[in-house]
Amino acid sequence: MYDVIIAGGGSMGIAAAYFRAKQGARVLVLDQFEIPNQMGSHHGMTRMLRLNYGHGSSYVPLALDSIKLWRELEAETGRELFRPTGAITIGPADSNFLKETIESAADHGIPHKVMNAKELRAKWRGFNIADDFIGCWDSSAGFLFSEDCITAYKDGAIKFGAEIHENEAVTALKSTEDGVTVETDKGTYQGKKVIVTAGAWLQKLLPEIDLHIQPVRKTISWFKPLEDNIYDGDFPCYVFDTKAHGLIYGFPDFDQHGIKIGSMENDLKCDPDELNRNYGAYNQDEGDVRAFLESYMPQADGELLEGKVCMFTRTPDDDFIIDVHPNDPNIILAGGFSGHGFKFASVIGSILADLSADGFTDKDISFFKLDRFNID
Template sequence: MRTSYDVIIVGAGSMGMSAGYYLARQGVKVLLLDAFDPPHTSGSHHGDTRLLRHAYTGAPVYTELALRSDQLWRELEQVSGEPLVIRSGVLNLGPAKAPGLEAKLQRAADYKLAVEALDAAAMESRWPGLQLPDSYIGVYEKEAGYVRSEACVRAFRQQAAAHSADMLPFTPVTRLESVSQGVAVHTLDKGTYTAKHVVLSLGAWFGVLQDTIRLPIRAVRKAVAWFEAEEPMFDVERFPGFTIGGGDGGYYGFPSSCGSGVKIGRHDGGQAWLPGEAFEPFGHYAEDEQDVRRALEMFMPRAAGRVLRGAVCKYEMTPDEHFIIDRHPDNERIVLAGGFSGHGFKFASAIGEMISDLVTKGSTGFDVTPFALSRFR
């Protein structure tokens, strides 16, 4: 195996594996390193599914990235032959006049996206499984849905390999060093590799390379659960993906598919975690089930049956919950991609392409100003 590459990617999860594919298919010599064997359960991409939406709040670049990501997910489906996108629609729920819902409607108007604004009665009529306060409204995106996250990472890995990218799983990186050829990447037990450029996309594991870069990223343990629901009322053929915002917290979820049950998670809260600490399984904390069950009992009581399955993953939170996509402040050969704050996976295809452009072209067609590391300084 060679030891010198054009690009080494440290952290081959959602963003790293995507970047590896988009680089490799251009003929770039790529090495992907990961401490585990992607797709795996030690990062942020497992748990089967991630919502895919277009009418996004925050900087306009989010909607632009969501639309580009959707195109690229379709392309990945075609080249891999793997079904990756489920067009279930997504229903965003919350109190009338909630700033987030109003912002979604405005963004949809700005980008001419097909959305519907619905009151509580209309939503309960269309989706009888809902039980909503009269004050709630919904923003429904018919063309939205969800992606199969682990299948996406697996497809990126297979396609990167097909374009001659090298992959070393179970290869923790211990440090980086500037050398005349570019950057040397030292691993725990598989030697040292050099590259002209390095991409760091370690997710919740950025803390293991604090000698290289200290980022304002806080890792958080998050729990999700699948609940037995009345079928076929909540089946994917009849019920959409959803988000729920309000004073009781922020939630997101997915319809039942082939009897999987309704999946639901809570976006806020969670337990702080540091690399090296124990990562407790689902059910270790009472709130793992209680928090999400409470939301179902309130808004979808006929989906609040017994827990069929639970899982835990990691969020990698920045202080403002926006991403970090930038160059290392002291070494322009190192590109940083992290802090995806629990809402990054839907963009993974476009962000992988963006990273590829930053490495090969030195720039990208997207406005990356909102993702600059300097905003925290």
């Protein structure tokens, strides 16, 4: 019998495997695809890590723990996993997202600088900034190399003795007197505990409870700047909150990959098993971010270099789910990361490992509980 079986070896699952195996547990990871892969929510080369956080001040302590754990993983593996670039959040002065970003920094003593439009234009000429816009500069921010992070945790989990079964899909979970039986398309396994981190497939693995989550189709795009040396060098990661385009996020041009950009808006609800993975299948795939570039980053509005399709799994409030199954304390579940979860994979992996070992974590995850949706 395994101490813990992890159903889903993506961002959170493979991190949990690493931390639990490092504790000396017997760990099995099951994933229907290879780890990492292009099928879920962790591909696309990079993910932003910010400490000044527009999704709520409660996330800041977790972000601080996350960056510490990413740095420890870098030191352990000798790989570059996090590249500091800083990040700027920009929008009209009355933007609630921007207000929350500034307040979250102030509440937790995070270094930041509020900048007016003139200062923003002087600092980064690649932005076209309206006079009524302001920005919040986060010097501690940067981006993670997402697939490299997944690989580092996978290699570490194996080093500490975890078994990893790729291309093996979990089909059912059954509670028993002494644990949980996990059935797959290739076999049956017994675990004292099970951690379910199945991403967009989470609801399908737990049909007995309504998790109030919705997988949605999203795209990311890379564009070639029209001018050299304007979006590389010391150009930061960025988040814009605009009335016309909603929340837009992006990354600097590094190693001549082009600028990467995505939209948090215009979700297309989807079934993860029937997802249209062809970039360009919908006009909005390129059109939404192209329209933003025309207005706010015109020198980046060049040739489309690449586009990819991925998924978010949304909750009604865009906060995560991390909890114990309401009917079985041996099943721990995590999901609904709503497009802003990857940066936290390190700390969430450690939280899930502790929950499976001790039933307790010293991190505040109270706002991730299922009971906020009145689930019993």
